[in-house]
Amino acid sequence: MNLERSLEHLNCINVIRFAEPMSGHTSFRAGGIADAFAEPGNREELAEIIAAAEALGVPYFIMGNGTNVLVRDEGYRGIIIKLGDGFRVCEVNGLTVKAGAGASLSAMAKRAAEESVSGFEELSGIPGTVGGAVRMNAGAYGVSISDVTKEIYYLEDGECKVMDASDACFSYRYSVFCDKPGAVILGALFEGKDIKSKDLIVSSMNGYTQKRKASQPLEFPSAGSTFKRPKEGYASRLIDECGLKGLGVGGAKVSEKHAGFIINCGGATAGDILALMKKVRDIVYAEKGVELEPEIVIL
Numbered sequence: 001m002n003l004e005r006s007l008e009h010l011n012c013i014n015v016i017r018f019a020e021p022m023s024g025h026t027s028f029r030a031g032g033i034a035d036a037f038a039e040p041g042n043r044e045e046l047a048e049i050i051a052a053a054e055a056l057g058v059p060y061f062i063m064g065n066g067t068n069v070l071v072r073d074e075g076y077r078g079i080i081i082k083l084g085d086g087f088r089v090c091e092v093n094g095l096t097v098k099a100g101a102g103a104s105l106s107a108m109a110k111r112a113a114e115e116s117v118s119g120f121e122e123l124s125g126i127p128g129t130v131g132g133a134v135r136m137n138a139g140a141y142g143v144s145i146s147d148v149t150k151e152i153y154y155l156e157d158g159e160c161k162v163m164d165a166s167d168a169c170f171s172y173r174y175s176v177f178c179d180k181p182g183a184v185i186l187g188a189l190f191e192g193k194d195i196k197s198k199d200l201i202v203s204s205m206n207g208y209t210q211k212r213k214a215s216q217p218l219e220f221p222s223a224g225s226t227f228k229r230p231k232e233g234y235a236s237r238l239i240d241e242c243g244l245k246g247l248g249v250g251g252a253k254v255s256e257k258h259a260g261f262i263i264n265c266g267g268a269t270a271g272d273i274l275a276l277m278k279k280v281r282d283i284v285y286a287e288k289g290v291e292l293e294p295e296i297v298i299l
């Protein structure tokens, strides 16, 4: 099927690009080409693209900031959808913050800080969007997005729905949206902890940024922690204890600074990253008897 020709009649064709390299849209800076990449600016455009994909029987995938995704070198035979400007709105009202799924966590935390609302400082350095964070139940420094989420707004089967956070089955790096691949998170309502001085909030956020800079290889492309934390302890500790820091395949390497991160040292292909992940998993299993499970989403 010629996807470009099949979609040319859409009203929002101007927000769709074809044969788009995903290395430009993922924090790994690696991976293949998507047949189509769409950035709908509002719900009507989003609904039009999804309806067209469903009518054509073409798969689609919702991407946030691409900070936890690896697209295989073979690329994606379908439409990758990234929520555009209309989904980045962030409103603060008392202690509550209503944010579009495309808003970055750092923008949301800054917006809350401007209104003296605390509770988002720990999450502020996670480089994803609200949608990606809710789906993954992202968290850092003892706080998860589930701790501050009240309601989730999402699109499913063509209908806009609201879910109470208590129904999202949040657990470590999991929400019910992991099992609803057709649902698109549109936004969420959060509740901060407290009203505090702006300076205190900003200085706490800066403290977390410094901690990240000191412990994570932020100077290299990566997708953060490659593996989930197993019940036996931190994946990074197990990988380090197996002496795997610095282990490489092609342009991909286990970071010397943080063994939990696989980094792209330059020119890594998705194949290099996947091969390195396999090596690390095999060695950790052989030496420690622990099966590491990828945290990153592989497309």
Ligand SMILES: Cc1cc2nc3c(=O)[nH]c(=O)nc-3n(C[C@H](O)[C@H](O)[C@H](O)COP(=O)(O)OP(=O)(O)OC[C@H]3O[C@@H](n4cnc5c(N)ncnc54)[C@H](O)[C@@H]3O)c2cc1C
Residues within 6 Å of the ligand: 027, 061, 062, 063, 064, 065, 066, 067, 068, 069, 083, 101, 102, 125, 126, 127, 128, 129, 130, 131, 132, 133, 134, 135, 136, 137, 138, 139, 140, 177, 183, 184, 185, 186, 216, 218, 222, 223, 224, 225, 297
């Ligand atoms: C340097 C670095 C540091 C990191 N540190 C942390 C950390 O401290 N803690 C942590 O938890 N993670 C961390 N991560 C990983 C990542 O930032 C988080 O998992 C983040 O929540 C992913 O958000 P995203 O918008 O980039 O989502 P993506 O990576 O684009 O997508 C992740 C998943 O969410 C889905 N998704 C995205 N948006 C939507 C939507 N609107 N509706 C439905 N599904 C959606 C995608 O389909 C995909 O399955 C780090 C990554 C990097 C690169």
